[in-house]
Amino acid sequence: MKWIVFGAGAAFVAGVVLIAGGAYVDRGVPGWVLVVPLAITCVGVLVRQRAPLLSLGLGVVAVTVDGFVGPSLGTVLVFTDNLYAAVLYGPARFARVLLGVTATLAVVGGAVAGFIAEDWRVLAIMGVQAGLVLVTPVTTALVLREQRDRAAAERLRAEQVAHLAELDRQAAIAAERTRMARELHDMIANHFSAIAIQSTAALSRKDLDPGTVRKVMESVRENSVKGMAEMRSMIGLLRQEGEEPEATRPRLADAETLVERVRRAGLDAGLRVDGEPREVPASVDLAGYRILQEALTNALKHGDPPVDVVISYEARCVVVTVQNAVGGDVAAPLPGAGVGLIGMRERASLVGGSLEAGPRGRTGEGRGRWRVLAVLPTSEDGFTVAYYADGGRARQGEEQAVVDVRPGGV
Template sequence: MDEQRVARLCGGPPWARGGPPPMRHWEERRRDAKVPWPSTLVLAVFVLVGSSFAAHGQHREPLDALARVLLLAGPAFLLLRNRWPVVAVFGAAVTVLAYFAAGYPYGPVFLTVAVGAFAAITSGHRRAAWWAVGGLWLGHLLIGHWLYVYLPPPGDEAAPWGQELVIAAWVVAIVAASELVRVRREVWAREREERAAAEKRRADEERLRIARELHDVLAHSISVINVQAGVGLALLDSDPEQARAALTTIKAASKEALGEVRQVLDTLRTPGDAPRTPAPGLGRLPELVDQASSTGLSVEVETVGEPTALPPGTDLAAFRIVQEALTNVVRHSGSRTARVRVAYTPGLLDLRIDDDGPATGSEAGGSGNGLAGMRERAAALGGTIEAGPRPDGGFRVRADLPVQPKETM
């Protein structure tokens, strides 16, 4: 069974099963952006009312119908700031420049450009916002110091240079605040992406872990069932009692496989809950020997050194490595004898599984998925694994797993 297929069947995000990616392109998000009409309406009312109050005491043109149209045109452009921020900021800047060129009084009309620049900078259109705000300031400079002679109101005087400095400071403040918000948003977005990537890595690792568990459980149990089914079919007529024993072994192996599969899948249904049954370990090695014996394989087990209590991860990995190695002997070797050596040394668990061969097919050591799973288990614990033909024939799997013994068994 292919572990990658099992991983996809175990679940995961839609894009792992051929669906769309989790993050859409910015242009697609922009097309789906909502029109910010509530905030724009509040801004339009504030600009209209604020300009009426600010007009008192200024020797400028009165606020007529054209002035009110221009005051509303800026907020109207701001309705586009989520989808087309460049259009919004340039439109607001042009309407404000036209408003001052017509000789109307100063007031909160500048806020429309500030909001447009903020939207453009925070959405990534920094240069467009700078050009719009800088163009507005240069245009105001031309109007206030050179073109005022030809523009209303009649008899207007040049604007004081102190006012230009105030406007320049206002422009710098807008750009600086917008840039600060943009940088903070980028930092937050990067942190969110890193958290999402970490979550995805953890999910991928969990799916691969489950895939390895299912592969090891099913490959071993199905191999036993396959051998026993062949024995039962061959002896069904000539030796019914032996056929009955084969069927009994098939029933026991399938029941055990179902139990282990259910335990693995329970982690998907109730993540974070403790497993209902303990994970397999070397303490269940006699069960593996009995299952292998039921297929006609004689397994000799040798324990070297003083057995020590193993961490759960190491214990499970050791059990699965021995299980996969014996499964490969049953499926791919002509030998009817296998030797399992478990050696306990300080800080190290040494596993060695040998058979005398010969191989019964081209895949002497297994299909490749099982060996890859064993290597992944060993690597996850910082250990190593070697698998290959022996010089004198047969096949050997050897794994060295680092371990921190806690107590003597």
């Protein structure tokens, strides 16, 4: 604001100096009269940013009055600033209209002056002068306004890009937190479930001999140590950077270790491997291991023996099947958080596979069965695999459950 007041004052002083120096057309009026339109245009300079159209209106009134009593060079020069401010700070549509108006006035004014003077040289001189006074400030302001609007658009675009980058960063953080939570749940739940069941059994039985108690405590200690070891392994994987050696990761080849751990926790479990075991993609290997681990954890917490585990290495997929008996009316010995099945489905989906989990008929003793069937593709192309309701491969013409496996979806 201070600079605007200073500019208006300087323009007024300069205009007065020009009037005093005779820079006006003498029409027999006192010199102080020429100062009035000059002062009006300078008032327009004061409001050029807050009210650009008012500034132009004051300039038009002043230059019209100055044309009758002068005109004077100072008033005309300050009027160019009124035009410039109206285009730069006024509405965009008005700025385009003003360009056409000033161009028309410049041409018409030069033509009228040449017609009155009956001299084409006067037409040329007046046309150039009118163009300099009217068109030049308008076009200059239009160019500057376009650059300013372009810079504002670029700033807005940069802010939007930064906002999108921040959203991507937050999404990546949320996804990483979800992955870590899933890893922690799948890794620790198995060990802690075994510890909880064994310790509960030891505390509830008063007739256990010292040898049995010692075996239970040894199993509890083993699960505790292995849980801590897997926790360290995962922390090492999270800390891994660059080309450092890969941290130890669980594999489907370690399924026997998981099954043996369940046996030691007191649940009868068996493992069968069909097909020729082979190297599979790391993501599929880890997903299969974690799904098997969570399925065994659920069987340990909620199921009854026996537990049957089958790992089938097919041509283009690995099939993991876990079945166990469940009591009809017996409440689960341990509460569940409800995230185990969700986590298993997410793991299967992330590698382009599918997972089915639910009750499957009844045994001869009237108890139900629970089955987890995970189909994890090891090739890039999609395919369809058909299985019996009990998990075996179906043959043509027999009742079957069809599982469609495609990369990136279920």
